Amino acid sequence: MHETGTPDPDTPADLCAWAKTYASTVDIDVDLDRVDWEVSKRAKRRAGACRYQPGDETCTIVLTWQAYRAFGWRQFTDTIRHELVHAWEFQQFGESGHGARFRQKAAELDAPRHCETFSEPRYVLRCSASDCDWRAARHRASNPVKQPADGYRCGVCQSRYVVEHVDSGETWRTEKGYQQARAELGDDW
Ligand SMILES: [Zn+2]
Ligand SMILES: [Zn+2]
Structure with missing residues (x-):
């Protein structure tokens, strides 16, 4: 099933596809034909959710994109099993619910x-193309955060991206901009 190694989905569609594949390997008696998968880019704090439509007895499992970005695939499979x-x-x-049976x-x-809940990331990378809503969360000031102009690109359309320091709203596109923002914010960094 995982012949290509650890999955590393980099788009919501990919995440849905991998989650579906992963779910089929989990030893639980769930009819996956009656489960729909969605990715939310808006959900805050909750890593996932499972909604039930009693009328047609289908479930929708909603996976939170930022949680996946924060956890990485391996930890995110915990969330998938929980929602299953x-x-x-x-x-x-x-x-x-979350009672004894659960x-x-x-x-x-x-x-x-x-x-599971997740914490807001410290940095968010945001695609600069107006018709692209790619975002990626980062907790650490890694190179794509500090040097966004150094060959790094949007994960979907390959455009340049903007880095935002979430707490302050400061943004930058270059290493110089990063250093300026960092200097201006001082202790508020
Ligand atoms: Zn739950
Ligand atoms: Zn893009």
């Missing part, structure tokens, strides 16, 4: 008992 336990409860019992199933899958 919700889907399992919905399909089997028509309801889901906890037992989650333990079987070594999935977290609570809906």
Whole structure:
């Protein structure tokens, strides 16, 4: 299944595709034909969610893009297993929570008992193309944060991107801009 090594999805569509593939390898009795997958770029704090439509008995698992960017694939699979336990409860019992039944199933899958939260990243990279909504979260001042003009590009359309220091809203496109922002903010960095 993972013959190409660790998945590294870099677009929401990729993340959906990998999540679906991964879900089919998880040992849980969920009818995946009745599960839809979505990626949210707006959700804050919650890493994922599972919604149930009782009318047609389908579930929608919503994965939070920023959480995936913050966790990386390996840790994000914990979130996928957690949401699959919700889907399992919905399909089997028509309801889901974080009660004893949930906890037992989650333990079987070594999935977290609570809906996982994630912290806002320190930096966000944002594509500068007006018709592209690519964003990437960064917690550390890595080279793509400090030297955005040094050959780094949007992960979708290959345009240049802008780096934003989330707390202050300061933005830059070059290493010089990074150093200026850093100097201006001083202790507020
Ligand atoms: Zn949950
Ligand atoms: Zn772009």
